[in-house]
Amino acid sequence: MDVAALRWSWNRVAAAGPRAARHFYATLFVIAPETRTMFPTNMQYQEDKLLAALGHIITNIDNSDALAAFAHHLGADHRRFYGLDVEERPVPLAERHYIWVGQALLATLADFVGSEWTPSLRADWAAAYEFVAKLMLTGAADSEQLTPPFWQAEVIGVERRRSDVCVLTVRPNYLCNYLPGQSLPTQVPTLRTWRYLSPANAPRPDGTLEFHVRAAGRFSTHLVRRIAVGEVLRLGHPTGTALSAYNRAPHRPLLLIAGGTGVAPLRAILEELQQGSGRPTTLVVGGKSPDDLYDHQALLKLAASTPAMNATASSSAPWLRYVPTVEIGWDWDGEVGRAADTALRIGPSKDADVLVCGSPTMTRATVAALSANGIDSDRLLVERFDHSVYPLLASADTDSQKTT
Ligand code: HEM
Known part of the structure; x- marks a missing residue:
């Protein structure tokens, strides 16, 4: 397989930006109209995800270990997507869907690569796609015995902390294993689109999860303003590896910096530390005004606590130094x-x-400030819940990635 050829040909598609994504989906929906109901009605903001990921994966086809783990997980998580038949019954994703997506991908490449689209390049793309599709299908099959296609999570608590921030507590129908710092794709069934939310708690014996949501787009505004106790959300497979790797060097102190609801995954990590033997940690939470520090009381309580496995420790030094800071x-x-x-x-x-952890703007500014002050980049753990490892073809709206 000529990996260099896969890469330059993909660059032609990537350079075309959203036009390529529109072409891909138009082709897919002509080849297989039944796939249309799998995707949100309004594709304006999401339409590049699948295609951009595909391109990224295939052009990194020689990085086999990382790719295999990623595609396996993605396949398991794709079990949450399904279409509707004419009688509105759910049609789960199956092998034939992968064949149609492969056909649409090859047709899109052929059009954007033009006269340089040769039979051997086509054969390389077909083989690479088949390889990835098989990994995803294996991931889906392997996970079938272990996890449901998605979790149904009943809303058992809604606490509106501010006009634009709410704290939701949900109880999934099956135990959902996640690592503190990870996120879960979440769907309000009537809205159909999926967005990422991070649990603000370490896993609990009763399996309940707490989400912090700030109204920033249609999905999050719905959660903040309309969601009620008793409604049911859907959760996909937990994802994210950057923040959840916080324990890679337990001997080092930790500095946690949060903005807005970015505090949620960091609180989950702190709770996990508190349930263990602690670790010298500083948490800086920023807001424009004191009103932005919507989780202040919970964090004060955590900072005053003693780590569970250190209850008899004689040291009076707190394990957690909590530093709220405001601009005005x-x-x-x-x-x-x-x-x-x-x-x-x-x-x-x-x-x-x-x-x-915070909004993309806060995260960028914080990383830039830390780097400019000599903090080594390999000391920085920043989760980008936006699949930005893939070359995105279109810019996304504020709510299209992660709402925390
Ligand atoms: C090798 C093949 C594929 C790759 C690499 C891939 C990758 C992706 C990725 C990365 C996402 C974004 C997930 C997220 O942000 O939560 C996605 C979403 C999605 N994929 Fe796939 N996918 C593949 C095949 C398929 C197939 C065969 C179908 C069914 C026709 C499909 C249907 C969907 C749907 C419905 C979404 C959600 C779109 C949205 O809500 O915006 N995918 N895919």
Whole structure:
């Protein structure tokens, strides 16, 4: 297989941007109209995900171990997608869907590569696609005995903390194993689209999950304003590897920097640390004003707690230093400044692992500030819940990726 040829030919598609995605989906829906009901009605913001991922995966076909793990997981998670037949009965994703997607992919490539689309290039793309599709199908088959296609999670608590922020507690129908720091694709069935939410708690014996949601688009606004106790959400397979790797070097101190509802996955990590023997940790939570610190009470409580496996420790030094910081606070006697500036001012220890979570703007600015101040990039753990490992073909709206 000529991997270099796969790459340059993919670049032709990527360079065409959203036009290529539109072409791909138009072709798919002509080849197999029944696939249309699998996708959201309004594809304006999502339409590049599948195609961009496909291109990324196939052009990295020589990175086999990482790819195999990724495709296996993606296949298991794809069990949450299904279409509807004419009588509106669910039609699960099956091998034939992969054949249609492969045909649409090859047709799109042929059109965008033009006169350089040769039989041997076509054969290479077909073989690479078949390889990935088989991994995904195996992932789906292997997970069938282990997990449901998606979890049904009943909303058992809705706490509106601000006009634009709510805390939801849900109880999945089966235990959902996730690592603190990961996210779960979440769907309000009537809206059809999926968005990522991070549990704000470490796994609990009763399996319940707490989500923090800020209204930023249609999905999150629905959750903040309309969702009620008793409604049922759907959850897909937990995903994300960056923040959940926080324990890769347990001897190092941790510096956690959060903005907005980005505090959620960091609180899940802190809860897990608290259930163990703790670890010297500093948590900086930034907001424009004190009103933005919607989880302040829970974090104060956590900071005052003693790690479960250290209950008899004589040391009076708290394991968690919680530092809320606001940009504007007339009646505020705490830290003032952006989260990154406060974190730098209070002096992150040079050997700390630093976890950052917030909006894309906050995350970018924080990483830039830390890097400019000499924090090594391999000390930074930043989750980008936006599949940005793939070359995106279109920009997304504020709510199209992760809502925390
Ligand atoms: C090798 C093949 C495939 C790859 C690499 C792939 C990859 C992806 C990725 C990365 C996403 C985004 C997931 C997310 O953000 O949560 C996605 C979404 C999706 N995929 Fe696939 N996919 C493949 C095959 C298929 C097939 C065969 C179908 C069925 C026709 C399908 C249907 C969907 C649907 C319905 C979505 C959700 C779209 C949305 O809500 O925006 N995929 N796919």
